[in-house]
Amino acid sequence: MKVLSREEMWEAVTLDDVMDAIEDSYSIHKKGNYTMPDRFIASRGKNMMLYMPCFLEQFIGTKMLAEFPDNPQRGLPYLNGLMILNEADTGLPCAIMNGSVLTAMRTGAVGGVAIRYLASESAQSVGLVGCGMQGLHQILYACAVRPIRDIYLFDGYNKDYPAFIKKLSDRLGRPDIQIHACSSVNELVKQSDILISATQATDPVYPDDEDLLRGKCFVAIGSWRPERRELPDAVSRLVSQIYTELPYACEETGDLRIPLESGVLPKEKVKYMEDLI
């Protein structure tokens, strides 16, 4: 049995490997070639342990998550967990991985695959609203799939850009790419071909201005609750399609739920990644 540390996980695969795996997972989902029971939740008080097994052809993956609401007050992550792989034909455990690293890899790669298929081939600039760990990984993957020359950053809360730029450039290892901190979202939008938001925002992070937003490719990963949104109505009016992973996203994320309910986003514009690939 292999136990992979944080570093070993990042060394074991390239960014392209992870994006290819994401594409494979879309294709497995589309073919229905898996068995995935509902997740199992064990709880004591407000603390929860979640077990999420999935049987695939070669492996059985179990994501085991601990959700401890008091953790952030102690400087610990709200969610943490492990990914355990067993061989599908024998059930023998074969690998254990850090769940947080895997989630960062996966979420970053999902954005990367979206950019692979949806952004202009010649996009040379990417803007990031929300300079946290999720955002950092989004940028890594964006730079792996498009000939990015400039990265623009904006964060409404954390203004310690030098620290984030240091972390990002260390991880990127690409001295040819310029990283700029912006004083406003408008400045960031104007400079960037691709716009990524990775925030906890409840209100749109971009102005509701079609002229400003026209021609851009948006990746919005922060809005995972029905009452949260990152994209203004202007995006719904401008785009020909919005791609998401699964139908329940239309209820789960405010970026789809809110414009669908108000009617500004027609249901026909919502498409699925697995149908694109």
Place this chain on the structure above:
Amino acid sequence: MKVLSREEMWEAVTLDDVMDAIEDSYSIHKKGNYTMPDRFIASRGKNMMLYMPCFLEQFIGTKMLAEFPDNPQRGLPYLNGLMILNEADTGLPCAIMNGSVLTAMRTGAVGGVAIRYLASESAQSVGLVGCGMQGLHQILYACAVRPIRDIYLFDGYNKDYPAFIKKLSDRLGRPDIQIHACSSVNELVKQSDILISATQATDPVYPDDEDLLRGKCFVAIGSWRPERRELPDAVSRLVSQIYTELPYACEETGDLRIPLESGVLPKEKVKYMEDLI
């Protein structure tokens, strides 16, 4: 997070530590100081993954088992698994252990605790019917709690005593203890103060003879199905008490179910380990 190998697990604790832990677990169970939801089963065809979480004061333990019925045909264990410990206050994973080693430790120690409390203090001989891995561990613990000088072995199927004696004496590391292979169960019973059975038997492994069995302490661990039994009716007639772990054992094991149903074992004689300690 610690990942303990088979060897590290055996090095990390003494036999007495494991038996003390078993006694602690009885006391925790008696006090009700735990939260344990029903086990969760995910299956594809006949293959199953089982998740068994339990919240305790300091830790959350999750036993994760794979039950693959075709494995024995391939020389692999029917059951295999992992034990995962998370901190109870933060949910952070802190240790991963080999489930088979833990099961062997646990099952052996349960027999050891029974002997601690129920066998004569001066018992110097122990007999084992069923020379497999479970039986080997039973003997290790028996020798840790009583001044054993002689071990007697009998197996109805596997007659390769030299190989088993070699394994057992290596693990025991006690050249002062003599190990004998017996040609019959009767010979084994006559020689032994404590009698341990660890078989897959469906019929009693000892003769139904009160005179032969009188005055012995019995540990029967093999009978974990309603139709299997290791102990003859004579044992029910002779003993003042039979101790088990949990009430459902009265239905789950033939050693209790069969004599209870026939009436040879009065319900009042069945007691629980947690009440003894």
